[in-house]
Amino acid sequence: ARQCFHALKLVKRDSLSSTHIARCASTATVPRITTHYTIHPRDKDKRWEGVNMERFAEEADVVIVGAGPAGLSAAIRLKQLAAEHSKEIRVCLVEKASQIGAHTLSGACLEPRSLQELFPDWKERGAPLNTPVTEDKFGILTKKYRIPVPILPGLPMVNHGNYIVRLGHFVSWLGEQAEALGVEVYPGYAAAEVLFHEDGSVKGIATNDVGIQKDGAPKATFERGLELHAKVTIFAEGCHGHLAKQLYKKYNLREKCQPQSYGIGLKELWTIDEKKWKPGRVEHTVGWPLDRHTYGGSFLYHLNEGEPLVALGFVVGLDYQNPYLNPFREFQRWKHHPSVQPTLEGGTRIAYGARALNEGGFQSIPKLAFPGGLLIGCSPGLMNVPKIKGTHTAMKSGMLASEAIFSQLINENLQSKTIGLDVQEYEENLKKSWVWKELYAVRNIRPSCHSVLGVYGGMIYTGIFYWLLRGKEPWTLKHPG
Ligand SMILES: Cc1cc2nc3c(=O)[nH]c(=O)nc-3n(C[C@H](O)[C@H](O)[C@H](O)COP(=O)(O)OP(=O)(O)OC[C@H]3O[C@@H](n4cnc5c(N)ncnc54)[C@H](O)[C@@H]3O)c2cc1C
Missing domain, CATH: 3.50.50.60 (FAD/NAD(P)-binding domain)
Structure with a gap:
């Protein structure tokens, strides 16, 4: 038994050192994330010797x-x-x-x-x-359905008077x-x-x-x-x-x-079939494909820029708990929802991109x-x-x-x-x-989405404390984490 134990220890040591070597070798080949001189000073880099660093x-x-x-x-x-x-x-x-x-x-x-x-x-x-908002829609999505939510005056989602x-x-x-x-x-x-x-x-x-x-x-x-x-x-x-x-x-x-917290906003611009184009319409959704503990939602704006254009996008809070969640994939899934797909069918995506947003408020x-x-x-x-x-x-x-x-x-x-x-x-x-x-x-609206009810808890909180009290509640919620 002692011999077996000794042999096992040797194997472990050998395998450990080979993993260590493999790790060292792999880090040696990984390119630097940045070569910026504020991170890698040039005065210690031979390649920069003799280069004129004077600035006007x-x-x-x-x-x-x-x-x-x-x-x-x-x-x-x-x-x-x-x-x-x-x-x-x-x-x-x-x-x-x-x-x-x-x-x-x-x-x-x-x-x-x-x-x-x-x-x-x-x-x-x-x-x-060019596009005053003429129609404001808000909905909660389930996998198959869209449940319309009335936008009461005074809620943050009200967009009348705004411009797309x-x-x-x-x-x-x-x-x-x-x-x-x-x-x-x-x-x-x-x-x-x-x-x-x-x-x-x-x-x-x-x-x-x-x-x-x-x-x-x-x-x-x-x-x-x-x-x-x-x-x-x-x-x-x-x-x-x-x-x-x-x-x-x-x-x-x-x-x-x-600490600041962040979200990612994915956005696309589409030209769509003119018959489906409603210049001035603003649509927002929460819910599917995100679960209630993932903060986020969609927007779909019908622009009046001389051609049938819509701007659509999906925002996902980067504090999501599921490490396998892919915000871009969720955006793609959302576009296939029965309440969204018909607008885009036959259309062409002409531009796309993504940008970080601050969510700490x-x-x-x-x-x-x-x-x-x-x-x-x-x-x-x-x-x-x-x-x-x-x-x-x-x-x-x-x-x-x-x-x-x-x-x-x-x-x-x-x-x-x-x-x-x-x-x-x-x-x-x-x-x-x-x-x-x-x-x-x-x-308090964003942090209120961290209760067991998730985003829906945030909506209830908004109804009670924002709509009725206009945020005058005497407490300030903290962001978790
Ligand atoms: C998907 C999405 C949807 C949004 N929807 C809305 C909406 O419907 N309504 C609304 O009001 N807001 C919306 N926002 C937020 C809005 O876009 C921002 O609040 C607004 O753009 C902030 O303006 P800013 O000038 O502070 O920053 P930015 O618009 O980000 O401008 C910063 C500028 O600085 C430049 N820059 C950065 N670093 C440097 C540097 N080192 N040197 C030189 N230049 C630099 C950048 O290139 C950029 O041009 C949305 C944001 C996103 C991502």
């Missing part, structure tokens, strides 16, 4: 990262204020997409409140809001307005690095280097990025921006909030202002989660940020403690605005 620097008053609804509204508001006060300010905006709006992916049903505040004459200016838009077109239009006002818009430039002053405040950003091989080595065409320095840098990267993540750490911005909003910088829009997660709407809140946050920045820029008696301006008024003003009230009122 430009000075602006305000630099904005990201030309989404938030960044563009901020840029526009700054220039509007400068014009009203006859001041010259330099506003530079960098966008990683090759064209403004090219990386935008949304639903989108737009609440025009912020647009109305930004451009009261948006209709005369030709804003591409192609958000990419709307963003592109905002870009034109910004340029007309004198904003320097730089599409095709990603902000790759946050720059800091010696006192720790944000100095600006550096745009991405170009001419780098996949493995991180410089090509013969290598060119260094550009530094953009500013008194204040606005970060408007949208959900899960990589610069915002660095800032959270550097300034401990998430110290007092709950009010509880997960970090600190928004820090020396030299501000976070706006979906970057810090200012989205109304049950409505799946964040464009109007993103725009308003950008406008409020600019108003606070502008009052510091023109304050001749301003004595800043840091080289980069610390615009705390932005956060204070946001807390006094309708954005804060709106996000506070819906704060």
Whole structure:
């Protein structure tokens, strides 16, 4: 028996060491997830020896990262204020997409409140809001049936007064307005690095280097990025921006909030049979193919853009419990539901994509202002989660940020403690605005979906506490986990 035991130990040791070798060998062949120099410093990499790393620097008053609804509204508001006060300010905006709006992916049903505040004459200016909502439908899906749910006035799902838009077109239009006002818009430039002053405040950003091989080595065409320095840098990267993540750490911005949670939104654009096309119709569903413990649902919007177009999509909370669930497959299954399939039959999918969404809501909003910088829009997660709407809140946050920045820029008696301006008024003003009230009122809806009743528990909670009390219940639910 002793000999057997000894033999077994030897076998185990041999097999362990061979597994270890196999593991080492496999990690050696796995490519690096990123070769970015902020993760793999170039000064320790021989391939970069002797490469000229000098960068040109430009000075602006305000630099904005990201030309989404938030960044563009901020840029526009700054220039509007400068014009009203006859001041010259330099506003530079960098966008990683090759064209403004090219990386935008949304639903989108737009609440025009912020647009109305930004451009009261948006209709005369030709804003591409071509489809007012005329019909609002909500349903619970079972495998075979659709149970209609009445949309009572005051519920988050009410869409009357809103517009169905192609958000990419709307963003592109905002870009034109910004340029007309004198904003320097730089599409095709990603902000790759946050720059800091010696006192720790944000100095600006550096745009991405170009001419780098996949493995991180410089090509013969290598060119260094550009530094953009500013008194204040606005970060408007949208959900899960990589610069915002660095800032959270550097300034401990998430110290007092709950962790952010995320969802994935899959979206397609179809041209359909004209007979099935109902411009202005908005449809949402919950239920099948998701079980009640998986947060998510669908949208189907009939656009009026000169051809029979529908925008459809499926959002799934990424805290789903079934590790085998595949959000994309669930979306495909949903399209085959008897209440959905007839609309798409005979149609053609002309575009598709996916984008992350913030789902933490009010509880997960970090600190928004820090020396030299501000976070706006979906970057810090200012989205109304049950409505799946964040464009109007993103725009308003950008406008409020600019108003606070502008009052510091023109304050001749301003004595800043840091080289980069610390615009705390932005956060204070946001807390006094309708954005804060709106996000506070819906704060408990998403976490209420974690009871035994799942999503249906959330619907009951919404009926009682949101519809009747407008979110005034004196408690705030936590996100689980
Ligand atoms: C599937 C889906 C459906 C939605 N439906 C609706 C809806 O019906 N109604 C509604 O109001 N909202 C909806 N939303 C949410 C809405 O799209 C967002 O709230 C809104 O786009 C947020 O605007 P933003 O400017 O903060 O961010 P974004 O729109 O994400 O814009 C950020 C911009 O920054 C750029 N960027 C990011 N990082 C960098 C960098 N380092 N350097 C340079 N540029 C950078 C990006 O390319 C992008 O253009 C939906 C979202 C999804 C995903």
